[in-house]
Amino acid sequence: MNESTLVNSTYLCSVLNIEIVTLTIIQPVLLGALTYLGPAYIKGLQRTRQRHPSLNITQTVLWDPSYRTCQDLQADGVNKITAHVAKTYKSSNSDPCFITVLMWGGCSEVLEINPIARELDLFMLTSVASMPDLRKKRLSPTWITTTVNSMLTYVNVYVELARMFSWTSLAIITDNGANPYFPQLVDSMYPQISPGRQVYRENINTKEAVDFRKILLHLNSFTRIFIYMGDPTGFRKLLLKATELNLTNGEHVYVIGTPFRFSAEPGYLHWKKNDTDDEVVQLAYRSVLIIEPDGSVYGRTDGSDTFSLEMKNLSKTEYNYTYRPYELMSPHPASTYAGLMMLAQVMENLRSVNAYEIWSSGRKTAKLFLNRSFETDVGRFYIDPVGERIPTVQVNQLDWNTSQIRTLFVQDPADLRVHAVNAPQWPGIWPPLNEPKCGFRGDASSCTPKGNTDLYAGSGGGVVALIILIILGVFRFSRHTAYDALLNIDSWRIEPVVLRAVGDTNQVLIPKNLSELVGNTKPVAMKYANDQLVWVTLATKLPIPSTAKTFRPNRIALVMINHLRRLDHPSINRFLGLTVSDSGLHVYFVSDFVQRGALTSLLPQMTLDYDLQIALIFDVLKGVKAIVQSSIRYHGNLSSQCCYVDKHFTLKIGETGFNKLRKLISQETADFTDGNNRDIRAVGLILLHVITFEDRFASLEKFKSTTNEQSQDSIPPKFSKVVPLLKQCVEGSSATTISDMSSLTRKVTAAVGLNAGRMEDTHLLERIIRRLENYTMELDHQVAVRTIALVDEQRKCDILLREMLPTKHIDLLRKGTVPEPETFGLATILFTEIGGFKEVVKNSKPAFVMMFLNDVYTAFDTVLSRFDVYKVETIKDSYMVVSGIPLRNGHAHGKEICELAFCLLDAYSSFGVLFDGTSLRSGIHTGSCAAGVVGHKAPRYCLFGDTVNTASRMLMYSDDSRIHISESTFTLLKEHFPEFQTERRGTIEIKGKGSVTTYWLATAQLSVNSRK
Missing domain, CATH: 3.40.50.2300 (Response regulator)
Structure with missing residues (x-):
C-alpha cells in the first residue's frame, strides 16, 4: 500500500x-x-x-x-x-x-x-x-x-506431562465409538509423544461390549500410565474394573482428556452417580488426572x-x-x-x-x-501464528475432601509451557514411577534372588517331594521378596533439612539443643518443605544412634509404618513419616498439622452449641470405626489429648498407632492384646468430655471416683440417654465392644434423637457446619486471591524493571547502592531503522503510526528473547541492541548480533503490507565501550564511547534491507566465525571518520531459522 x-x-x-x-x-x-x-x-x-x-x-x-x-x-x-x-x-x-x-x-x-x-x-x-x-x-x-478444540494444544499437554515426570511407557485407550474427535486427537498425538517412548494403543467401541478387565491385565504388563480418550461413562466402567483388579492404589495414573463437557448428568466425569458404585469410583478418582480447558471457554470469566x-x-x-x-x-x-x-x-x-x-x-x-x-x-x-485460538488448558484433579475440581497444572497459551499450581493429592508416591522397582512382571534383576540351588535326591519319591518343597519355598520367597521390595521404598523417610522451625526459616527442625522435645510427647508445630505446617512428636530414643539417612526400623516396624501411611480418613490425622535428629539419638513422628489444637485445650476456651457437640461426637465414632476396620485395628493410646480439631471444626484422631510403633522402633517388648478394650473405654471418656465440657472424666480412675450425682449435674438434658451407653463403654461392659462400632453409632444416633440408620443423617448439624465451612472457605479464598494478586503485581513490576535495567543493577538499586559504571573491552552494537519511514509518516495519522511502531517493536522484542543480547533503547524508528554488555560472553557477541540482524530483517518483511516502500536497514560495529546507570528518578542503562558513534555511522551509510558492518566486526567474524559470508563494500567517506573500509553482511551458513 x-x-x-x-x-x-x-x-x-x-x-x-x-x-x-x-x-x-x-x-x-x-x-x-x-x-x-x-x-x-x-x-x-x-x-x-x-x-x-x-x-x-x-x-x-x-x-x-x-x-x-x-x-x-x-x-x-x-x-x-x-x-x-x-x-x-x-x-x-x-x-x-x-x-x-x-x-x-x-x-x-x-x-x-x-x-x-x-x-x-x-x-x-x-x-x-x-x-x-x-x-x-x-x-x-x-x-x-x-x-x-485445538488438537495441537491438548497434544502438547500430554507430551509435557510425560516429559515432566519421565513417563516413557504409556497406554492410550481410544473409544472409536464416541466422538470422532478422540481418534483424530490420538492420531495427532502419536507422532509427537512416541519418540523415545513405548506407546501402546488400544482401540475400543463403547457402543459395543468392552472387556476392560482383559485390556487392563494386558496393558498392566507394559505400563502404569493409562490415557483414556473417549466418553466419561466408559471411563467410569474402566475405573470400576481397575479397582476390582487392585490397580487404583496410586501406582497407576489414569488420564482422561475432555476438550469440553457435554452433560451435567450425575456420574459424567465425576464419581457420584447415586448408585452402589459411588464409593468405589470416588476412591478410584484419587488416581485420576483430568485435562480440560478452564472455565472461561464457557464464558465463565x-x-x-x-x-x-x-x-x-x-x-x-x-x-x-x-x-x-x-x-x-x-x-x-x-x-x-x-x-x-x-x-x-x-x-x-x-x-x-x-x-x-x-x-x-x-x-x-x-x-x-x-x-x-x-x-x-x-x-x-x-x-497463534497460524490463526488458531490456543485456550488455557488445565490438568485437574477431584479434591479428596470437597470432590470439587482442583487445578494442578496450567498450560500458558502464549508459549504452551505447563506450570505447576498446586501439589497433587495422591494415594502413593508422587509422581508415580514409570516402572515398578521389580519391573512390570516382577522379574527385574534387582528383585530376583541370586545364587544357585543344588538339588540332591536319593530316590524318585524324594526328588518329587524335594521339588514340591522347593516350589513352595520359592513361591513364598518370591512373595516375601516382592513385599520386601515394597518395604524398601523410603517414602516414609523425612530428612531433617526439609523441616524448619516456624519462627526461623534458617533453623533446622530438630537442632541438637531442642531439649524441650526430649521426654515430652506433645506435638510441636514446624514447617515442612513447601512451608506446610506439620506436627512433630518425639517418638523415642534410638537404641543405637543413627543418622537420618542410615536409620532404618526393623521389618515389623516398617510394615506398621506402611499401614499407618495408608490410613486415610477425614476423621483421622494423617501420618506422614519419621525423621531423626541431627544428634542421631532421637526419632520423631511427623503428621499433618491441625489448626485448632487438641480437644482438651479447645473445650475450656469456648462454648459449643448442641449441633457442634453432635458433630464432634460423630467425628470420634467415625474415626475409631475407620481404625477398627483398617489393618491397624486399634489406636493404642486414645484420649482427649490426641483428638485434634481443625479450622473447619472437624475432629481428627491423631497419634494412631504411635504407642505401638514407638515400642517397635525402640525394640521394647510390650503386650498389645488389651488395645481394643482400652480404646472403647477411651471412646466413652472422650464423648463424656465433649458433652460435659469438663475434664472430670479424663481418666478411668477419675470416672470411677465420680459419683452418679456428681456426674449427673454436668450432663445436658439432650444427652441424658447417651450417658448410660458411654458409661457401659468406660466400665468395659460386654454389651459394647470396640469391634462393633457400627452398633454403638446406631445407638448414639437414636439416643440423641436423629434419624436412625446412618451416622451421616445429621441434618441438625449440617446447617451450622456448612455455614462455618463456607465462611472459613470464603475467607481462605479471599486471602488466597489477594495474595495471588499481590504476587502477580510484584511479578509484573519485576518484569517491567528488567525490561528497563539489567538484573544485577536492579538488585543494587533496591539496596540503595549506586551501580558503578563498567568498561567493556569488546562488544558488538547493532543499530536499525526503518528506511522511508519519515516520508510515510508525514501523511499518516498519529494513531496509525503508533500502532504500526508498537507492532514492529513488539515483534522485534520477541525475536530478541532468543539471543544473548541486551536492548538499549528505541528512539522513534531507530532500534539499538548490544551483545557482550552487561554480561560478557567472550567473542560470541559478534555472532549473536549478526544472527539477530538477519532475524530482524525476516521479522520486518511481514510488515510490508502496512507501509509499502519501507524497509529495514542495519549497521553493526565492534569495539570497546563503557556502560552504566544514569539518573535517579527515571534511571536508564546507557552506553558511552566511540564504538556507539561508529555503529550509528554504519547505520547512517547503510542501504535498504542491507546489513552494514565495520572492519572490526569483519575481522572478528573472519577469525572466529568464518561461516558468515561478507561482501567488501570498499572505502567510503564517513562523517567524522574519514576514509573507512566497510563490508556488507551477505548470508550466514548457519541454521539461523533454528532460533525462530
Whole structure:
C-alpha cells in the first residue's frame, strides 16, 4: 500500500458497513446449529453495535429446514454461499466502505468454502472448525478460528506431562465409538509423544461390549500410565474394573482428556452417580488426572454462569429450543460471541486510520489477528501464528475432601509451557514411577534372588517331594521378596533439612539443643518443605544412634509404618513419616498439622452449641470405626489429648498407632492384646468430655471416683440417654465392644434423637457446619486471591524493571547502592531503522503510526528473547541492541548480533503490507565501550564511547534491507566465525571518520531459522 492510497479521501469512511455471511443448520443436532450459536450472534451484534456505532454490522444467515446434517451442508450449502458471495461481491468490491466477512461454526464444509475465500480474498472467521489442513497458511491465508478444540494444544499437554515426570511407557485407550474427535486427537498425538517412548494403543467401541478387565491385565504388563480418550461413562466402567483388579492404589495414573463437557448428568466425569458404585469410583478418582480447558471457554470469566443463562434463555425465546435436562452449554457460543467482538475491535482500528487496503483484503486482515491476545467480555483469547485460538488448558484433579475440581497444572497459551499450581493429592508416591522397582512382571534383576540351588535326591519319591518343597519355598520367597521390595521404598523417610522451625526459616527442625522435645510427647508445630505446617512428636530414643539417612526400623516396624501411611480418613490425622535428629539419638513422628489444637485445650476456651457437640461426637465414632476396620485395628493410646480439631471444626484422631510403633522402633517388648478394650473405654471418656465440657472424666480412675450425682449435674438434658451407653463403654461392659462400632453409632444416633440408620443423617448439624465451612472457605479464598494478586503485581513490576535495567543493577538499586559504571573491552552494537519511514509518516495519522511502531517493536522484542543480547533503547524508528554488555560472553557477541540482524530483517518483511516502500536497514560495529546507570528518578542503562558513534555511522551509510558492518566486526567474524559470508563494500567517506573500509553482511551458513 502506498501513502496516497492510505489517505485518499475517497476511502474516508465515517461508517464501515460489514456484512457477516453465516452458513448453518437450524436443527439442534450438532454443536454448530443455529439454535446454539444464534443467541451468541444476537447478543454479540447488539453489544458491538453499542460499542462501535461507526460500524454497521449486519448478518445474512443462509439456512434451510432441510439442513439437518453436515452432508446436507456440503451438498447444497456450499453452492448457496457461493451464489450469495458471487452476487454481493461485485457491489462490495466497488464500495470501499463495504466488507463481506464469512463467519460460522459448523462442520467440515469450511474445507469446501476455504478455496472460495482464498480466491476472492475474503476474511473467514469460524468458531467450531479446527482441522490440520486449515493450519496451513498457504492454503488458508484468510482463515481465523476461535474454537477451543485445538488438537495441537491438548497434544502438547500430554507430551509435557510425560516429559515432566519421565513417563516413557504409556497406554492410550481410544473409544472409536464416541466422538470422532478422540481418534483424530490420538492420531495427532502419536507422532509427537512416541519418540523415545513405548506407546501402546488400544482401540475400543463403547457402543459395543468392552472387556476392560482383559485390556487392563494386558496393558498392566507394559505400563502404569493409562490415557483414556473417549466418553466419561466408559471411563467410569474402566475405573470400576481397575479397582476390582487392585490397580487404583496410586501406582497407576489414569488420564482422561475432555476438550469440553457435554452433560451435567450425575456420574459424567465425576464419581457420584447415586448408585452402589459411588464409593468405589470416588476412591478410584484419587488416581485420576483430568485435562480440560478452564472455565472461561464457557464464558465463565467471573466464576458465574451469567453468560450461559443468557444463551439458554435466548435459545428458548428466539428459536423455541429448550436445553435438555443435564445438557451443558458448549464452548462454541462463547467462541462465536468473542469472535464478533474481536472482529469489531480490528475493523474499528482500521476504519479509524482509513486503512482501506487492509480491510478490503482478507489476507491482510487475518494477519492482524495472528500471534495476538484479545480481551473480550468472555475472557482473553490468544490467536497463534497460524490463526488458531490456543485456550488455557488445565490438568485437574477431584479434591479428596470437597470432590470439587482442583487445578494442578496450567498450560500458558502464549508459549504452551505447563506450570505447576498446586501439589497433587495422591494415594502413593508422587509422581508415580514409570516402572515398578521389580519391573512390570516382577522379574527385574534387582528383585530376583541370586545364587544357585543344588538339588540332591536319593530316590524318585524324594526328588518329587524335594521339588514340591522347593516350589513352595520359592513361591513364598518370591512373595516375601516382592513385599520386601515394597518395604524398601523410603517414602516414609523425612530428612531433617526439609523441616524448619516456624519462627526461623534458617533453623533446622530438630537442632541438637531442642531439649524441650526430649521426654515430652506433645506435638510441636514446624514447617515442612513447601512451608506446610506439620506436627512433630518425639517418638523415642534410638537404641543405637543413627543418622537420618542410615536409620532404618526393623521389618515389623516398617510394615506398621506402611499401614499407618495408608490410613486415610477425614476423621483421622494423617501420618506422614519419621525423621531423626541431627544428634542421631532421637526419632520423631511427623503428621499433618491441625489448626485448632487438641480437644482438651479447645473445650475450656469456648462454648459449643448442641449441633457442634453432635458433630464432634460423630467425628470420634467415625474415626475409631475407620481404625477398627483398617489393618491397624486399634489406636493404642486414645484420649482427649490426641483428638485434634481443625479450622473447619472437624475432629481428627491423631497419634494412631504411635504407642505401638514407638515400642517397635525402640525394640521394647510390650503386650498389645488389651488395645481394643482400652480404646472403647477411651471412646466413652472422650464423648463424656465433649458433652460435659469438663475434664472430670479424663481418666478411668477419675470416672470411677465420680459419683452418679456428681456426674449427673454436668450432663445436658439432650444427652441424658447417651450417658448410660458411654458409661457401659468406660466400665468395659460386654454389651459394647470396640469391634462393633457400627452398633454403638446406631445407638448414639437414636439416643440423641436423629434419624436412625446412618451416622451421616445429621441434618441438625449440617446447617451450622456448612455455614462455618463456607465462611472459613470464603475467607481462605479471599486471602488466597489477594495474595495471588499481590504476587502477580510484584511479578509484573519485576518484569517491567528488567525490561528497563539489567538484573544485577536492579538488585543494587533496591539496596540503595549506586551501580558503578563498567568498561567493556569488546562488544558488538547493532543499530536499525526503518528506511522511508519519515516520508510515510508525514501523511499518516498519529494513531496509525503508533500502532504500526508498537507492532514492529513488539515483534522485534520477541525475536530478541532468543539471543544473548541486551536492548538499549528505541528512539522513534531507530532500534539499538548490544551483545557482550552487561554480561560478557567472550567473542560470541559478534555472532549473536549478526544472527539477530538477519532475524530482524525476516521479522520486518511481514510488515510490508502496512507501509509499502519501507524497509529495514542495519549497521553493526565492534569495539570497546563503557556502560552504566544514569539518573535517579527515571534511571536508564546507557552506553558511552566511540564504538556507539561508529555503529550509528554504519547505520547512517547503510542501504535498504542491507546489513552494514565495520572492519572490526569483519575481522572478528573472519577469525572466529568464518561461516558468515561478507561482501567488501570498499572505502567510503564517513562523517567524522574519514576514509573507512566497510563490508556488507551477505548470508550466514548457519541454521539461523533454528532460533525462530
